[in-house]
Amino acid sequence: MSQEIRILLIDDEAAIRDIIKINLKSQGYKIDAAVSGQMGLAKAVEFHPHLIILDLGLPDMNGYEVLKEFRKWTSVPIIILTVNDDEATKVRLLDAGADDYLTKPFGAPELLARIRVGLRHNEFKEATPVFRSGDLEVDLNQKRVSVDGRPVRLTNTEFEVLSRLVRENGKVVSQSVLLKQIWGHHAEDQSHYLRIYIKHLRTKIEKDPSKPKHIVTESGVGYRII
């Protein structure tokens, strides 16, 4: 379903590295780890992380230098971990481009929550989820649909139906699920609603509505998009 999220962990202490790695993996993030600032900088280039966790007190460069190196070319969120509770250091690092600063000891839930905050900030910069298939283009964020580049006007409900199908990206979506999600629980077996909106959608987005190429019906089950 949604694309993998990559996190780069830079920490020289094996014990901490492992704990954090386990926690991150349990959330489904893809992790790459580096044991030094140099290595971290190198790995970031190919790994293209969505977020970086940087532990201060690295052997080779001090964390401040590493951070400044990163900020020369990327604005990816960086969370600093440290035992150092000195306020001046905190301020220096935050002003150098760090997005957050966590002082040990801290709990894993807090780290994970702060990671989510960091990812949230960048989420709109991330690829706009736009579905494309042949002549059809559906932009879920902007609520826009086009066929052959021409914008197509959809009503609200039409868009609701279409976006449900698009989000499942080719998987069949059962009628009852669609009905429940869009019209509410009580409408679970009012399948005529769907029939009508599928019809509307097809006349709007299919070249030949009687031979649908995009919205395929799976008889007895539901619909899916191709």
Place this chain on the structure above:
Amino acid sequence: MSQEIRILLIDDEAAIRDIIKINLKSQGYKIDAAVSGQMGLAKAVEFHPHLIILDLGLPDMNGYEVLKEFRKWTSVPIIILTVNDDEATKVRLLDAGADDYLTKPFGAPELLARIRVGLRHNEFKEATPVFRSGDLEVDLNQKRVSVDGRPVRLTNTEFEVLSRLVRENGKVVSQSVLLKQIWGHHAEDQSHYLRIYIKHLRTKIEKDPSKPKHIVTESGVGYRII
């Protein structure tokens, strides 16, 4: 030179409020303060802060509710202050949309640094100073609008509506969000305000107001700019 930065401070303890206010003012920020969540929500509408500082432990609503109210209509950075060091609370608030969470006691320099972090996140979003599309030109900074090079006089409210649409740059903006942002929460379903101002705008900026090319209505949802 650069435009003023507005910060809204919501805190019921006068002593803390004053200390923070002094610190913020010394940095050149413009401050508005509220002593309760309700008042904070109300003030935010007209004050349009670039950042909000929210102290938990307010008398009327709990901070969590206030935060969620804000997140229904604005993505402005929110920093939480609290004496409560409970991790579960932290996680809950961060996940509800808070951008940072500071536990008292903390130093003013750290707060200021974290404010800078929050402002940094939004600065590129502000960076759409002038919008152009066909004959229409909207300069958000200078509050100027022109069609075919001729300046167009807009009233305050008209400009508010237009700038909201421009900032979303083509995305649909729902009626309820527009109403909440411009007229306040209570106006969420007073759609006639919008109808009227959209009408005004169209007669001012569209060549043929009955066939709008710039301000398009998405029936049942809201409006968007093209």
Place this chain on the structure above:
DNA sequence: AAGTTTTTTACGGATTTTATACGGATTTAT
């Protein structure tokens, strides 16, 4: 006090959604 801007109220047309009906297609059971 005159002019501008915002709020309030009202109405009719346009769009969208819901409702109903029927015949063809597809699946299921014999």
Place this chain on the structure above:
DNA sequence: ATAAATCCGTATAAAATCCGTAAAAAACTT
């Protein structure tokens, strides 16, 4: 394989909602 049963596509019309427009009262500006 064929008939029955179910499911799906289509057409049409009624109902509900939404949107544009006008005009005037109230609130603000100057």
